[in-house]
Amino acid sequence: MSANPKIIVLDDDPTGSQTVHSCLLLMRWDVETLQMGLTDASPIFFVLTNTRALPPDQAVATVRSVCQNLKQAIAAVGIQEFLIVSRSDSTLRGHYPIETDAIAEVLGPFDAHFLTPAFFEGGRFTSDSVHYLIVNGIPTPVHQTEFARDSVFGYHHSYLPAYVEEKTQGRIKASEVEQLLLAEVRSGCFDRLMQLQNNQCVVVDAETQADLNQFATDVLAAVSQGKRFLFRSAASLLTALANLPPQHVAPEDMATYTRNGKPGAVLVGSHVKKTTEQLEELLNEPTIVPIEVDVVHLLEESETQRAELLHQVLARVQAVHAELNTPAIFTSRQELTFADIQTRLAFGAAVSRLLMDIVRGLPSDLGFLISKGGITSNDVLSTGLALQSARLLGQILPGVSIVRTPSDHPQFPNLPVVLFPGNVGDRYALVQAYQRLMGEP
Structure with a gap:
């Protein structure tokens, strides 16, 4: 396998392409339209599912429908290597874990699913597995912001393992969540990635774009060795995975x-x-x-x-x-x-x-x-x-x-x-x- 998989992003609102350029945004997901995305010259494309605006049952049905059609489209164009990203909000709002569960059900099995909510352009970063939002220049744990009080997607934890336990209603315990802390991300985590299996939940630290660039390098190397990964991510990881040159017009x-x-x-x-x-x-x-x-x-x-x-x-x-x-x-x-x-x-x-x-x-x-x-x-x-x-x-x-x-x-x-x-x-x-x-x- 090469280290250039097609990056397929299921975006729960249409703003997740906010760090890349020159690629296709698909508003429909019939097999033919998906084939257009898979065969496009860009290494990445987005399927705009808009599931954040839907109730949970409709969100799951939509994701399942996209994935079933993707399965057909991938087979039709003969793509061997792909990465699936469930792109969602950098302030942790959205239908987690039901969207990643639906993806894994149709397109799995995966060795791991990663939570990478860092979005540096918006002042969101993760350190010691705690997710922060910079408010008026001050790093604030996201559970202390207005976003945590969202009437549909509210939550009580910025410490991501505890967030996972809360959102999975205890199915995945905080103690079972793997943590990739900053020192390991920066020194290289390839060996650790190669050991992951059975859709292990992993939360990833990142304070700068360089952190995610290093992580993406290790991810692509592990994928080239046959590992299958799923991501629940904000936009900054996509910059790292796609590795695009500067946009055409400033x-x-x-x-x-x-x-x-x-x-x-x-x-x-x-x-x-x-x-x-x-x-x-x-x-x-x-x-x-x-x-x-x-x-x-x-x-x-x-x-x-x-x-x-x-x-x-x-x-x-x-x-x-x-x-x-x-x-x-x-x-x-x-x-x-x-x-x-x-x-x-x-x-x-x-x-x-x-x-x-x-x-x-x-x-x-x-x-x-x-x-x-x-x-x-x-x-x-x-x-x-x-x-x-x-x-x-x-x-x-x-x-x-x-x-x-x-x-x-x-x-x-x-x-x-x-x-x-x-x-x-x-x-x-x-x-x-x-x-x-x-x-x-």
Whole structure:
């Protein structure tokens, strides 16, 4: 075996490609589309499953469906060597362990599955098996942050072996989790990797990209010796595994992709505190016009009321665009409480449907689109723009990807679309991405 396996990433929201470039993002996973990813020149491709937005049973069914089709596609194109990465959130939210269990069930057996949640561009690192998030310059164990209190994916531990025990409900005890600590990662862990078997759970320290680069070198060497590994990972490991050259167009030159120098549109669905701060800064820009979409009563409203709301928003968008300004379309910001998780997810789905109707109604000569929030961005690609695949151009800011629609897209050909995660960047990051697409220094 060679040490160049195809890296197949099942991404639970569309922002996991935030450290790589020039590869395909697939919004569908029929066998034919997967074959396109497997035979593409890039060493890596992403299947956007969006499972973080789904309830557990649907998430498992989706992952299983992708893997069953992957099994057929891999056999059809005759690929021998591949790595499967279940890409998820660097703040430990998501459907673990049920997604990795489903992958192992269909595509296993694996010798080990690794938790590698480090994402350096976003200030997340792991030391002594404790996962940290840098908050206002201070390394903070993630269980002390807002992300640990997530109403769907909350947790109580930053010490990853304890997190694994909590999430597997004791099936994997903390004492059974293998730990690759920093000293071993840095000195080389190939021999240790070769000893792993029976889908052993392993948590991996990493404080810098160089740590994951060394780990990836050892992983690829072990894979070339026949070891089969599965990863539950944030984005920084993908940089190391794919080992790509620099992207073709530098982040500060991204205005070269803006269509005909025209103004664009900004769509904000994410509700995390960081997004709200970034939106506040964006609204200070002279060429940005705010359009707030009041979604509070969306679940109780009739179809007629919903249609009227959509009509009002789109009329305003067209007027702003005609004046050569950029509409910033955002959902009402107040924090809502729900009777149960099902109601919360139903509300999220209703908001998304409305936002995607807005995307479909955007001016066809739009210069660019910035989508803020992971689930919002997934829906923009798969539903709003109805894409089968998109080519990732690279990053416009650290951790913020930009893709382009195909040249034969019926409504928005060659449209640059920024996929901006909710919790990435400082308070001026959204402004900076906007200014780069506008060609402002």
